[in-house]
Each structure stands twice: as C-alpha cells, then as structure tokens.
Amino acid sequence: MSTSAVEITGLNKWFKAFHVLKDINLTVARGERVVICGPSGSGKSTLIRCINGLERHQEGRLTVEGVELSEEIGQIEAVRANVGLVFQQFNLFPHLTVLENCTLAPMWVKRLPKREAETLAMKYLERVHIPEQALKYPGQLSGGQQQRVAIARALTMEPRIMLFDEPTSALDPEMIKEVLETMVELAETGMTMLVVTHEMGFARTVANRVVFMDEGEIVEIAPPEEFFTKPKSPRTKEFLSQILR
Amino acid sequence: MATPLRIAWWRRRRTRDLLFQAALIAGVLLLFGIMANNAIQTVERQHIATGFGFLDHTAGFDVVQTLVRYDETSTYGRVLLVGILNTLLVAAIGIVLATLLGFLVGIGQLSSNWLVARLARSFVEIVRNLPLLLQIFFWYFAVLRALPGPRESWGVADAVFLNNRGLYLPAPVAESGFGFVMLAFAAGAIASIFMFLRAKAVRERTGRVSPVAPGTTALLVVPALLASAAAGFPMSFSVPALSGFNFQGGIVVLPEMMALVVALATYTASYIAEIVRAGIEGVARGQTEAAQALGLNRGQMLRLVIVPQAMRQIIPPLTSQYLNLTKNSSLAVAIAYPDLVSVFAGTTLSQTGQAIEIIAITMAVYLTLSLLTSAFMNWYNARVALTER
Ligand SMILES: Nc1ncnc2c1ncn2[C@@H]1O[C@H](COP(=O)(O)OP(=O)(O)O)[C@@H](O)[C@H]1O
Ligand SMILES: [Mg+2]
Secondary structure (H helix, E strand, O other): OEEEEEEEEEEEEEOOOOOEEEEEEEEEOOOOEEEEOOOOOOOOOHHHHHHOOOOOOEEEEEEEEOOEEEOOOHHHHHHHHHEEEEEOOOOOOOOOHHHHHHHHHHOOOOOHHHHHHHHOOOOOOOOOHHHHHOOOOHHHHHHHHHHHHHHHHHOOOOOOOEEEEEOOOOHHHHHHHHHHHHHHHHHOOEEEEEEEOOOOHHHHHHOOOEEEEEEEEEEEEOOOOHHOOOOOOOOHHHHHHHHHH | OOOOOOOOHHHHHHHHHHHHEEEEHHHHHHHHHHHHHHHHHHHHOOOOOOOOHHOEEEEEOOOOOOOOOOOOOOEHHHHHHHHHHHHHHHHHHHHHHHHHHHHHHHHHHHOOOHHHHHHHHHHHHHHHOOHHHHHHHHHHHHHHHHOHHHHOOEOOOEEEEEOEEEEOEEEEEEEHHHHHHHHHHOOOOOOOHHHHHHHHHHHHHOOOOOOHHHHHHHHHHHHHHHHHHOOOEEEEEEOOEEEEEEEEOOEOOOOHHHHHHHHHHHHHHHHHHHHHHHHHHHHHHHHHHHHHOOOOHHHHHHHHHHHHHHHHHHHHHHHHHHHHHHHHHHHHHHOOOOOHHHHHHHHHHHHHHHHHHHEEOOOOOEHHHHHHHHHHHHHHHHHHHHHHO
8 A cells, every 4th residue: 555645647628618726636645644835716626625536526536545536426425535625614513413414424324323432422522622512502612612523423434634724814813823722732633634725824733735727737746845935936935925924 | 084975865775665665555555456457346236146146055066076965955165175185185195206217317317327317317307397287188088097997997805906997996984993003003003003112212322233123014904904814804895896887985086086186196296306406517526526425325325314304495396296297286186186266166166156265266266276375395404405504
C-alpha cells in the first residue's frame, strides 16, 4: 500500500463546456495538513468534493487511501468511509438532535448497536467540547457550536482523512476562534487534513504546505513560511496582497 | 419620555377592524335572510311540509350498492346512511391508493433513471391536465363498460372474473367455530407485533439486523391455520359462477365504483406526486450531500434524512388533496354510483322535494367529514413538526 493519503495525477473536470479543474497534480502524505486557498470560483470546493466522490472527474487518476475513485459505486462508498467532509453551511440534520446527528451514520452505515454508537458520539462531542448540548436540536445552537457538531459528526465515522470546505466562512468573527481551535486540536492528533480556508493564521501555524489555486489550476504549492514571505507567481502575490491587507 | 400619541377613537386600528367586521357580519346575515325568506315563500307556494319528518318515510327505491341492510321498504334516513357509507368507502379507498401512488410517482420523478423519471413526469402531466369528470367517463365508458359481457368474462383460476357488470371476487363465508379461528389469528397477530418490536430492540442494542418477515408471517398464518384445521375448516368460499346471464355468489365490485375509485385515485395521485416532489426538492441540497458524505446509501438518505424533513412541507397541501378527493367523489352522480349526493341530494330530493333540509344535511355531512380530516391531519402535522427544534 502506498504511503500517501491522497494521490491526484492529471485530473481534469468539466461542468458541461466549462473546464473547472485543469490538470491537477497533488499528493498528500499520511498525517499531512494541506491548506488550499485561492479566489472565489477557482475550483477549490470542486476539488475537495472530487476527493470524496460528491463530484466525478472526467480525466486523470484520483486515489484515496489506496482506493482509486472510479465510476463504480462500491468504490465510492469505500472511499467515503475513509473521508470525512465538513461544509461551510454545517449541513446538520435539523430534524435530529445533536446526538442523533452523530449516531445516524455509525448506526446505519457501520451497523453499530445504538448504545455503542452513542458512546462513540459522546466521545467525539467531548472532543469538540460540547457534550452538554447532545440532546438539543441544531437550530438551538450557535453557528460555532453547530460547526463543531458537524466536525464531531464526521469524526464518528473515524475517517483517515478530514476535508474542510471553508469551515469558518459562514461564522460570525467571535465564533471563528472556537472552530479553528477545534481544528488545531484535531491536527495535533495526526489526522490527515485538507482545508480550504482563507484563515492565514491557521495556515501558518497548522499547515505543512499551502496550495494556491486560480481559474481551475494549481498555481503554486509551498510550505507556509515560503508561501507567505516569498511567493513565486505574480498571481499569488496579488491574491496575498488582497487577503493580507 | 414622550406621551403616547393621541388618536381619535374612530381612527384607531382596533376600532376600525371591529367596525369592518361588524359590517361584514351584518351583510352576510342580510343575504341569508333574503335567501331564507325566498325559500320559505317557495315552500308555502308549493305546499311542501317542512322539517325532518320525511327521514322516517319509506323510500321505495332500490340502491345498487349498500354496505348495510337496505331494501325498498327502508326509510329515507336509511338512504342517508347508505349514501354516507358509500361516499366514505370510495373516499377511504381512494385516499389510500392516491397516497401510495402519489408518493411513488413523486419520488419517481426525481429518479436518476431517465425512463422512470420520464414515465412519472408524463403521468403527472397527462392526468393532472384532463378534467376529472372526463377521466371518470374514460374509466367507466371507455374501459370498464367496454369489457366483454358475463359469458365472455376474463377469468383468473375460475374464481375471479372481470366483465362489464363488474369485478367478481370469491367471498369468505364463516361457519360455526369461525370465531375460534379469528381468536387464533388475533393471538398470532399480537405475537408477531411483539416479535417485530423485539427485533427492533435487538438491532438497537446489538446492531444485529435479523430478518423478521419470515417469523412474523409464520405467526400470522400458522396459528390461524392450525385452529381452522382443529375446528374442521369452519369457513367456505362463495365462488362466483356463471348462472344464466350473470354471475351468482361471491362479491361484486361494481364498474361504477371501480371507475370512480381509479379516476379519483390517479387524478389525486398526480397532485400528490407534485406535492411530494416539491417537498423533497425543498429540502436543502446540503442535506443530501451531508448524508452522502457520511456514506448513507440512497434509500437510507431518503428514509432517514430527506422524507422526514419533506413531510413537514408535504402534509398541509396533502390534507387539502384528501379533502378534494372526498368532495370530488360527488361526481359519482355522473355515472350513477350511489354516493351521498346521488342517492340523497339526488333521488331523495327529487322524490320528496325537501330541498332545503336535504341540501343542508348533505352540506353538514361534507363539512363534518372535512373538519374531521383536517383535525386529524393537524394533529399528525403537530406530531411531526414537534420532533424538531
Ligand atoms: N454544479 C455546478 N455546475 C456548473 N458549474 C459549477 C458547479 N459547481 C461549481 N461550478 C462552477 O465552477 C467554478 C468553481 O466553483 P467552486 O469549486 O465552487 O469554486 P470555489 O470553491 O473555489 O469558490 C465556479 O465558476 C462555479 O460557478
Ligand atoms: Mg467554495
């Protein structure tokens, strides 16, 4: 088995005639933390969504934890079992309590007994510091709490890779910190993480590498120090000058 | 702080609202007064006795389908009961079928299978855009009455026959000792419910999924079979058989009833399908994606995530479809299915001339049915809505 968590070679994707991802090459090692940034519409979400099969690519190879993502449904489910995804809009199930949100997949996908699923859910709710909210409904929580529940929900499937798509963009400033702290703690456990974010502080402290995308292409990949202090591409420079103002 | 603004009493919002409502009520009362006066004069002119005494008079006409004992010597009151039961029968069967078909077609419209989605879509477009009365005529005249006569019936296993007089089915006939069998069946049914609940508890406790269908089916069938064997099979079937020009024995579902039920069920199903589709599409896209990302398969996603959320949007318009179906069943009169309107507001009215009383009673019956349906659906909706925030 290969040692890389994600291996992408020559990946291309189109929405109808629109070429959204252009010749993407990216390898993420186990335990590595990669931050992806770039202007809006550059294809960051689409790339992340390809990695857990929410979107299909048309060309190239995409291998996740040794399983190649192909047209076969069985493959997609095998990949999804290894990959957790946290959305910008949380996407918690509003008709279920926090605890039920977290036990749903363990019970129905992993077929765990209810009792065990609840123990597991509580373990991860404690990890994100909100076990006391377990019996509330998502609508009763703040945005930051909801996003932490979403992280716990993804963790209950005990994935090897966690994907985050702008997890703090929908949050009020005072709640961004609590979510970022949770993510830093997760990084400390050695989890492989791919994070789309414009939180440059997070990128500096947590990321091993920063990927900059523009117009469907990976323009630059560099360790954070290098990325922020001496970017190579003029497009990166322009982006950084806007975002670091 | 500023003193509250003084407004002249006749300019206050509340006063105005009250005045407006009072005027409206007065207007409605006046209108009713004029209509009642008019009706009373008509009655006096035609020398018709008023009141509800006619309900005890002998009806003297026959009704082709009665769920309770009825003959020509029965009273108009009995006709009313027969009509109500016939309306309820069609409405109940229609609602069940329309709901099943509507959900099936509604989910089918969203299928990723092109053919299934296309078929479901076409069904909705065609059925929803033709007048209901025309569809009743279609099923009655073009399909069911166009079937061959009794002698050329389509038969299955010499027990079920379909011809232009109706659908003939074998009917069970109880003999002495049948109660014993029913008791055994009830015991088996209760045991199978326990078995189902136990399997659910086991699944929650251990995560083990064991198939319950064989066990519960056995519990439903075996005790009843053993009991009937012990009692010497105290039940026989009355099988329809051709005698002369028609079938005798068994039970018959009249073509009028079949046409009405099929037309009402498919017509209403096409509306329910749209309601279900809109309800499901109304559930945020993120919900589907979150469910997929967690690894739920399509069926689990629909059952555990999408439909429970869609139900809150589906139930209120679903209720009005149930009410529509019930009210539309009065189109029965067009093909002479003996529903409430046909036998009571039709035949009874023309025989007795008691228009006001009969129309009032008929309206009261429909109103009661509608209010009961709404009350039930509101209760159900509250239960569904409560399981959220
Ligand atoms: N389902 C879709 N169909 C067509 N175009 C899409 C779809 N999803 C995204 N796009 C387009 O693809 C481009 C990249 O989108 P996205 O990956 O969401 O960018 P980012 O996350 O970097 O803002 C955008 O121009 C967007 O409009
Ligand atoms: Mg995005």
